[in-house]
């Protein structure tokens with residue numbers, strides 16, 4: 001069986017680092033602050049927001065939670081974003097997606113000041129990532145890079161296959177692997193032969209949202225398998241896009257769901273918020 005990449009352990013190391021630096025910053029009167037906005041009652045979003053707030057407490061940040069009703073108008077939400085943009089106590093602003101259908105997510109994202117956009121979704125931050133000169137990386141792909149780094153596997157020259165091309169995960173993921181000199185293939189719902197693409201992968205990242213899409217017959221012996229997917233199986237249990245049971249013996253390293261990418265996403269959000277706080281106070285970059 002391949003080695004399991006322990007996302008909980010690795011994320012704890014990241015959070016411990018952030019907590020140490022935060023304690024130092026506090027000595028000079030700076031406490032990083034993260035504002036989290038949630039609109040509506042989406043149960044999954046409620047859990048994510050709770051976990052993010054808990055992580056803020058763990059590392060010593062101040063967190064500000066704004067729970068808005070489902071029927072909040074786009075104008076009202078933008079008013080709040082603008083208020084937070086101007087608030088010096090708020091270094092990072094996160095608007096939990098998805099937003100209700102009547103609100104245009106891209107308009108909201110575009111109104112968050114890029115220097116407070118700790119999710120790195122704003123077009124200015126996306127552009128910077130493309131160029132390779134950035135302050136923040138989007139949390140999930142950044143977390144995946146940490147998980148791959150923890151294996152000691154060098155990405156340079158490796159066949160990297162990313163399944164999924166969303167703006168939040170798939171596309172930036174591919175870009176980060178490319179920055180590390182991987183040979184990158186991006187697959188999506190129109191890919192003709194997903195199995196043959198996946199079979200070439202030395203490093204396979206699945207970010208699809210289809211439970212157990214990647215099965216053992218689709219992966220190469222010795223591949224590093226990273227599962228971003230968060231789905232529910234037939235019994236309502238959390239599961240990924242990779243069928244862990246049929247893949248674990250072929251992989252050299254594999255992430256579990258839960259306990260793989262999920263905790264890393266939150267840890268990287270903490271790191272981004274710390275970076276934002278430092279930059280806004282003239283420390284660092």
Ligand code: NDP
Nearest residue numbers: 140164165166169188189207208209228229230261262265
């Ligand atoms: P999206 O729905 O935005 O994107 C899914 C992608 O998968 C699309 O590019 C789509 O292709 C592709 N796809 C769908 N079906 C297939 C298929 N049968 N074969 C190949 N490709 C397919 O999802 P996200 O990127 O936002 O999220 C992906 C998964 O990751 C979800 O399960 C989500 O919950 C999870 N997630 C987990 C996080 C974590 O912290 N662990 C954070 C963020 C997301 P096309 O573009 O052609 O439609």
